[in-house]
Amino acid sequence: MRTQIQRKILFWQALICFAFLWSNTEAQLRYTIPEELKEGSIVGNVAKDLGLDVSEISNRKLRIASESGKQYFSLNLRNGELLVNEIIDRETLCGQSTSCVLPLQLIIEDPLQFYRVEVDVQDINDNSPSFLSDTHIIDVSESTLTGARFRLEPAQDPDVGSNSLRTYSLNKNDFFVLNVKNDKDGTKVPEIVLQKAVDREKQSIHHLILTGIDGGDPPRSGTTQITVRLLDANDNAPTFEQDLYEIKVIENSAPGTIIQIVKAIDLDDGVHGxxxxxxxxxxxxxxxxxxxxxxxxGELTILKSLDYELSSTYKFDIRARDKGVPVMEGHCRIQVAVIDINDNAPEITIASSPKPVREDAPAGDMIALINVKDLDSGLNGNVTLAISPGTPFKLKPTFSNHFALVTDAQLDREKYPLYHIELIASDSGTPPLVSSKHITVNILDVNDNPPVFSEPVYSVYIKENNAPGSILASVTASDLDTGENAKIVYSVLDNKARDVPVSSYVYINSENGSIFSMHTFDYEKMKVFEIVVHAKDNGSPPLHSNATVRVFILDQNDNVPAVIYPSAVTGSVSHQRMPRSAKTGHLVTKITAVDADSGHNAWLFYRLAEATDASLFNVNLQTGEVRTKRSVSEQDDSSQRLVIEIKDNGDPVKSTTVTVDIIIEDEFPETIKDFREKSTETNTKNGKITLYLIISLAAVSLMVLMTCSILVIKCARSNSGNSSCCIRPADSGYKSSNRNLQIQLNTDGPIKYVEVLGGDMMSQSQSFGSYLSPMSEFSDFTLVKPSSTTNFTDTLNVLDASLPDSAWTFESQQVSA
Structure with a gap:
């Protein structure tokens, strides 16, 4: 006996060592173990069988999940062994089924992989045959003929296969022998057969022992005591028309439905029948x-609806008993097969929840694992799974009723940051049943959008003489990405303005794009400059974009008018002469001043602030000409002092003064002498003036001729309006141009000034101007040295402001393409 037990133990140990088997099912791993293994017993090494290193078990988050809902197994994360977590009783788990397979799901999280494992639980002979009752009483009429059969209750053995019930034995006696009958369903039914007539008067009760024996090694057995009571009279038992009734019933049939009528026949008469x-x-x-x-x-009915999913078959006995004395009975077996209908909707199980997906994920990336099942059978349990349309995902079948959710198209988080996906499962029943489940897939951002400015070009206007550190402008860029990919850093590209780096003029707040000045700006030196702002995000790799900020300096009245005639030396006094014979309106002198400011700030006004005799002289408000208001009389002093104030049109007003001493001469000899001296001096000056005037007129004529020729050629070649030629009335402002030639005329004909300009408003142009005093007594020719376009143009603006509307400017302007 001990040798048999040891042999049994060695057999199961060998079975465990070679448990891993590839089956013909869809499982990727299959193990076979006996039931009743102790907790912690090794089923197999799944890591080794899958080709995983020990380090990958934890790094890739290997885990198992049971489809049955109960964890009969656990995973050793140190070495990848599959262990028994709870003692498995095959009879409790699978009943009388010949196959007992526990399905497991083996999931590797990173990257996501899925395997199916099946553990086949083999039966061991751990149950003895048993009878529902320890005693069984049979009434037998003494008139019963030999050969009569008496059905006994079969023994039950939860084990299956060779370990199940194999045979019966009956204790030795003189009257009864054992006969074992096999039903159509394979049940072994014991019967006792009367082999010798009985005599109640000799022995009224017979005690028999029925033993059920299984086919295990060693075999196990169970017994029940049978008491045979001998009776008189009624010697025919009822007999059913069929020993076995096979009935098919549709599940969910209405309670009260008659499913079968059984009938037994008794050959006895009267109450015995x-x-x-x-x-x-x-x-x-x-x-x-x-x-x-x-x-x-004998009508057999159902009391409540049957459920195929709870049990597909039912087996029981019907007894037919007569009213004779003693009572005799017959039995038949009822086998009810429940026919499945499509009354269960498919079930959707998310085996691995979806993780966030990068928006640059390639097509085919696995996102989630999904299982579907249906408790119905046949076509009613055949399930198809689909997803809601319009999403960049698709389902990829892995094996039976298992699907992988994978990407199917390019993702864009900026358009769709997340997707709500509906999973729809439908079976093949008639009509089909449908169920659904929603899952959410979040899309992770990648740096695929550069910063975008609200405007490509910003125009900013600031006044000159601004305080250093004042804000000039604020630029804003936005990024469609999120997180660090949308965090923007602003900077200024170090281009140059007037050969000076822009970074020396301004600085920018790198976080909010506010631009501040670093020093005071002077309109007279610089009117406009450009800042290129660079916006870069914090993505990897970073993306960037640029925007241009054009800063225009606005003029302020910060320059005092400057007197250029009669003298530009501060504090000096000009001496002028006039004859006592001068009449009303006699031109004594002309005050000429300029203002470095522009526009209204450079408009100048002249007035007589002080005079020895205010009734004698008058100053023109716009031109600065000093003329007599009346004829000079003998009573007027020969020495007159005038203080003339020049004001600009700015706010606040700035002004300056010039002092002119006038000598009234009435003695003829002195006049002749002075006239000769002055004539000689005047002739010399007039000679120089004439020479300079000839040179200037020749240069001007040449420049006008060249400019007109160029303009005519340009106008003829250009069809898009890139160049323009115009003759128009002069206004107080001067446009910035690449080339500019201007001749300014007085109302009475003489040339007031000639200006030749070159360059644009952003560069230091060379300009030459000539100013001719319209005085009759003193004619000065002044050649102004080369200066900046800005300063000299401002000077001309001041001079133009004093001209009447009848003055015209001939302007030839070449506009750069």
Missing amino acids: EIQYAFGSLTPEPIKHLFAIDSNT
Whole structure:
């Protein structure tokens, strides 16, 4: 006996060592183990069988999940061994089924992989055959003929296969022998057969022992005691028309439905032939709650709807008993097969929840694992799975009723940051049943959008003489990305303005794009400059863009008018002469001043502030000409002092003064002498003036001729309006141009000034101007030295402001393409 037990143990140990088997099913790993293994017993090494290193078990988050909902197994994360987590009782788990397979899901999280493992639990002979009752009483009429058979209750053995019930044995006696009958369903039914007539008067009771024996090694057995009571009279038992009734019932049939009418025949007459039907004495209580038998008619009905998913078959006995004395009975077996209908919707299980997906994920990336199942059978349990349309995902079948959710198109987080996906499962029943489940897939951002400024070009206007550190402008860029990919840093590209780096003029707040000045700006030196702002995000790699900020300096009245005639030396006094014979309106002198400011700030006004005799002289408000208001009389002093104030049109007003001493001469000899001296001096000056004037007129004429020729050629070649030629009335402002030639005329004909300009408003142009005083007594020719376009143009603006509307400017302007 001990040798057999040791042999048994060695057999199971060998079976465990070679448990890993590839089956013909869809499982990727299959192990076979015996039931009742102790907790911690090794089933197999899944890591080794899958080709995983020990380090990958934890790094890739290897885990198992049971489809049955109960964890019979655990995973050793140190070495990848699959261990028994709880003692498995095959009979409790699978009942009388010949196959007992526990499906497992093996999931590797990173990257996501899925395997199916099946553990086949083999039966061991751990259950002995047992009878529902320890005693069984049989009434036998003494008139019963030999060969009569008496059915006994079969023994039950939860084990299957070779370990299940194999045979019966009956203790040795003189009257009865054992006969074992096999039903159509394979059940072994014991019967005792009367082999010798009995005599109640000699022995009224016979005690027999029935033993059920299984086919295990060693075999196990169970017994029940049979008491045979001998009776008189009624010697024919009821006999059913069929020993086995096979009935098919559609599940969910209405309660009260008659599913079968059983009928038994008794050859006896009278009360001995009256039959009553009932369930067999050993019928389980659950059967009596599902079915009912009419005792008189034998109609078998259902008490409540059957459920195929709970049980597909039911087996029980019907007893037919007569009313004779002693009572005799017959039995038949009822086998009810439940026909499945499509009454269960498919179930969707998310085996691995979806993780966030990068928007640059390639097509085919696995996102989630999904299982579907249907409790129905056949076509009713055949399930298809689909997803809602309009999403960049698709389902990829892995194996039976298992699907992988994978990417199917390019993702764009800026358009769709997340997707709500509906999973729709449908079976093949008639009509089909449908169920659904929603999952959410979040899209992770990648740096695929550069910063974008609200405007490509910003125009900013600031006044000159601004305070250093004042804000000039604020630029704003936005980024469609999120997080660090949308965090923007601003900077200024170090281009140059007037050969000076822009970074020396301004600085920018790198966080909010506010631009501040670093020093005071002077309109007279610089009117406009450009800042190129660079916006870069914090992505990897970073993306960037640029915007241009054009800063225009606005003029302020910060320059005092400067007197250029009669003298530009501060504090000096000009001496002028006039004859006492001068009449009303006689031109004594002309005050000429300029203002470095522009526009209204450079408009100048002249007035007589002080005079020895205010009734004698008058100053023109616009031109600065000093003329007599009346004829000079003998009583007027020969020495007159005038203080003339020059004001600009700015706010606040700035002004300056010039002092002119006038000598009134009335003695003829002195006049002749002075006239000769002055004539000689004047001739010399006039000679120089004439020479300079000839040179200037020749240069001007040449420049006008060249400019007109160029303009005519340009106008003829250009069809897009890139160049323009115009003759228009002069206004107070001067446009910035690449080339500019201007001749300014007085109302009375003489040339007031000639100006030749070159360059644009952003460069230091060379300009030459000539100013001719319109005085009759003193004619000065002044050649102004080369200066900046800005300063000299401002000077001309001041001079133009004093001209009447009849003055015209001939302007030739070449506009750069």
